[in-house]
Amino acid sequence: MKGTLEKRLLLLCFFALAITIAVNTGFSVESFRRQYREGILRRCSTLATSLKGQVERVLALGIPLGQIEGLSERCQSVTANDPEISYCLIEDARGTVLYRSTTLMFDPANSKLAGHLSESVSVVDTAEFGRLYDLAVPLYDFEEKLAGRIRIGFQEKVLKVLTGEHLLWSLLVLGGASAAVFALMILFIRRDLVMPVRRMCATATTIAAGDFNVKLPPMESQELATLGDALSEMASSLLQRDVELRNRYRDLEEANRELQLSYEQLETMSADLGRSREMYRSLLDDASDAILVCDEDDRVLMINKSAEQFFGLPRIRVEGESIAAFLQDIRCHNFAELDAWYQAIRPGRASDTEIRFLQPFEKKLLVGWATGAAIVGKGGKRFVQMIIRDATREEEIRQQLERAARELERLNQMKNSFLGLASHELKTPLTIILGYVELLLNEMSSRLDEGTREMLRHISRASERLSEIVRDMVDVSMLDNRTLELMSQEVDVNSLVSNAVEKSREAIQQRRQKLHLDLAEDLPSVRCDQERMIQAISNILGNAIKFTPDFGLIRVRTRLVMRPRLPEKFADDGPGGVCAVNGTLHPYAEIAVIDSGIGIARNEQETIFDKFYEVGDVEEHSSGKIAFKSRGAGLGLTIVKGVVDMHGGTVWAESPGYDPERFPGSTFFILLPTVSPAGSGACE
Numbered sequence: 260m261k262g263t264l265e266k267r268l269l270l271l272c273f274f275a276l277a278i279t280i281a282v283n284t285g286f287s288v289e290s291f292r293r294q295y296r297e298g299i300l301r302r303c304s305t306l307a308t309s310l311k312g313q314v315e316r317v318l319a320l321g322i323p324l325g326q327i328e329g330l331s332e333r334c335q336s337v338t339a340n341d342p343e344i345s346y347c348l349i350e351d352a353r354g355t356v357l358y359r360s361t362t363l364m365f366d367p368a369n370s371k372l373a374g375h376l377s378e379s380v381s382v383v384d385t386a387e388f389g390r391l392y393d394l395a396v397p398l399y400d401f402e403e404k405l406a407g408r409i410r411i412g413f414q415e416k417v418l419k420v421l422t423g424e425h426l427l428w429s430l431l432v433l434g435g436a437s438a439a440v441f442a443l444m445i446l447f448i449r450r451d452l453v454m455p456v457r458r459m460c461a462t463a464t465t466i467a468a469g470d471f472n473v474k475l476p477p478m479e480s481q482e483l484a485t486l487g488d489a490l491s492e493m494a495s496s497l498l499q500r501d502v503e504l505r506n507r508y509r510d511l512e513e514a515n516r517e518l519q520l521s522y523e524q525l526e527t528m529s530a531d532l533g534r535s536r537e538m539y540r541s542l543l544d545d546a547s548d549a550i551l552v553c554d555e556d557d558r559v560l561m562i563n564k565s566a567e568q569f570f571g572l573p574r575i576r577v578e579g580e581s582i583a584a585f586l587q588d589i590r591c592h593n594f595a596e597l598d599a600w601y602q603a604i605r606p607g608r609a610s611d612t613e614i615r616f617l618q619p620f621e622k623k624l625l626v627g628w629a630t631g632a633a634i635v636g637k638g639g640k641r642f643v644q645m646i647i648r649d650a651t652r653e654e655e656i657r658q659q660l661e662r663a664a665r666e667l668e669r670l671n672q673m674k675n676s677f678l679g680l681a682s683h684e685l686k687t688p689l690t691i692i693l694g695y696v697e698l699l700l701n702e703m704s705s706r707l708d709e710g711t712r713e714m715l716r717h718i719s720r721a722s723e724r725l726s727e728i729v730r731d732m733v734d735v736s737m738l739d740n741r742t743l744e745l746m747s748q749e750v751d752v753n754s755l756v757s758n759a760v761e762k763s764r765e766a767i768q769q770r771r772q773k774l775h776l777d778l779a780e781d782l783p784s785v786r787c788d789q790e791r792m793i794q795a796i797s798n799i800l801g802n803a804i805k806f807t808p809d810f811g812l813i814r815v816r817t818r819l820v821m822r823p824r825l826p827e828k829f830a831d832d833g834p835g836g837v838c839a840v841n842g843t844l845h846p847y848a849e850i851a852v853i854d855s856g857i858g859i860a861r862n863e864q865e866t867i868f869d870k871f872y873e874v875g876d877v878e879e880h881s882s883g884k885i886a887f888k889s890r891g892a893g894l895g896l897t898i899v900k901g902v903v904d905m906h907g908g909t910v911w912a913e914s915p916g917y918d919p920e921r922f923p924g925s926t927f928f929i930l931l932p933t934v935s936p937a938g939s940g941a942c943e
Contacts, residue, residue, distance in 0.1 A: 292421075300376075300394060306347070318399070339362075346412055348365070354368060367383070370393075395409070462490055472494070548647060550562065550563045551577075555641050562578065590616055597629075606634055609631065609632045631643060743902075743905065747787065759796035771810055795929070802896065823845070857923075910928065
């Protein structure tokens with residue numbers, strides 16, 4: 260049911276006032292919220308700056324940040340003196356919290372960054388405390404190096420409470436004023452607008468019923484009075500025309516009988532033509548592809564439903580316009596190419612092309628594959644039918660695959676660049692740390708108590724572990740960039756294994772594991788970089804030690820195997836002296852490390868050689884190099900594969916599967932080409 264004018268006007272006034280109140284209240288509350296937030300942030304900045312000055316004066320004396328006393332009490336006093344501040348904490352350069360207040364146990368490591376208000380103010384989300392505004396101020400030691408940060412912040416719910424009170428007060432004031440204005444509007448609309456309009460509506464209803472002898476009461480407003488006079492004049496005019504129409508109606512009845520006879524004859528002919536046309540249109544409409552039919556003047560005769568949906572244009576708009584105008588309407592990107600293709604369509608020779616256009620409503624670039632065919636009708640007139648198949652999805656998939664490939668390549672380059680940069684940036688400070696720790700333990704040991712010496716030994720062991728990781732990162736970076744230099748020499752395979760075992764013997768004894776060597780005699784020599792190959796074998800032994808339980812058995816076996824040349828090495832008996840792969844068997848030295856550990860899942864036996872594959876769950880990592888099932892940086896096996904590949908060999912793993920209870924074990928194989936006798940003709 261249609262609403263009355265009075266209701267519509269009242270609703271309009273009500274919504275206008277409501278929108279005005281909502282907009283004004285929204286701006287007022289948001290302005291109040293921002294001002295109050297900035298006020299709290301300024302207080303946080305003042306407190307953080309004051310605390311920063313105090314801490315940096317102590318740091319300037321050379322005292323480490325973690326050994327300054329009283330900072331927890333200072334953090335507690337910050338939150339105690341200002342209840343709107345939720346927390347105050349001090350963390351070191353790595354983000355570890357050293358001192359904090361007890362009001363809100365916020366941990367930056369368990370938060371998610373939501374945005375930045377400024378360079379020093381961040382908005383973070385936490386599962387426990389909701390959204391927080393966090394101000395971070397850096398701390399610098401006496402060497403102007405970053406020592407840590409002071410973080411002071413507050414919860415967003417502080418702002419919500421204050422803005423809620425401000426919102427309630429604003430709504431009460433504006434609501435009262437709006438109620439008074441709305442009452443005045445109701446009085447004016449009902450007296451000066453609605454009642455006069457109702458009287459004119461009653462008069463118009465009388466005229467519509469056929470009674471043209473009407474008279475309107477005088478209206479107070481000029482516009483309504485003019486409208487009333489117009490209604491009166493219209494009633495008089497209609498009275499005169501009614502008499503004239505009655506006279507002419509009799510003449511029209513005679514003419515209508517004659518036209519009826521002619522119409523019946525035309526209707527019979529039209530029905531036959533209509534059935535033929537509808538049959539053809541039905542076939543077009545039921546087609547799944549978009550179809551357009553053009554006449555000899557290059558105008559669109561008809562399109563089907565699929566074309567309406569595909570091009571986003573209604574049939575009534577397209578039919579009758581030229582094909583060039585149609586291509587412009589859909590914003591065809593290859594207009595010139597498509598127009599030339601259309602003009603070149605000839606009878607008896609179908610052709611196809613691509614069409615790219617912008618869908619008018621969705622503003623989406625669509626791609627179609629058009630096939631055109633022409634026929635010649637009576638009088639030599641050419642008709643062209645175009646069938647367009649939607650190829651947008653295929654084009655999107657192709658573009659997505661191209662973008663994905665480019666993005667993967669870019670990410671891989673970024674990863675390699677970061678790996679090289681991080682390893683080189685860490686190498687220098689680690690060297691300094693190790694040097695100073697060695698100086699303290701050797702030259703200044705007598706000045707230190709036993710507890711300090713033990714802490715320094717822990718620092719030394721941890722630094723050496725980190726130094727090994729950095730060296731692995733450098734090796735991986737050089738392998739990726741193909742800058743690793745090798746010193747080639749003939750080496751006995753068993754001596755490589757013996758040296759690697761000797762480096763790992765202490766770890767085997769510490770884990771109380773058994774080691775069995777099965778080294779074949781009279782093995783041919785291999786040509787390799789002795790140091791790098793020992794490193795590769797040691798990495799595989801270390802992997803076996805970590806994933807084999809205490810008292811477990813580890814076996815190392817060497818033997819000579821014959822197999823076809825690996826893809827990395829070629830025979831030199833191809834056509835024209837070019838190396839080619841063939842079925843000839845060649846001698847290889849096989850090194851197998853067999854453990855009785857937890858095994859490897861079948862779907863992971865190839866991916867374990869990928870960079871950082873071993874990272875896995877952070878909780879499974881261990882600072883110890885040989886702890887059972889401990890995980891490291893995931894670079895050891897990557898280095899093994901890179902070094903072995905550079906020597907023309909191959910490495911792989913075999914295991915029945917992963918089972919940490921039954922310990923099915925795993926076997927790592929290294930194949931290295933042996934040094935062929937002089938004049939053998941093999942490609943080394």
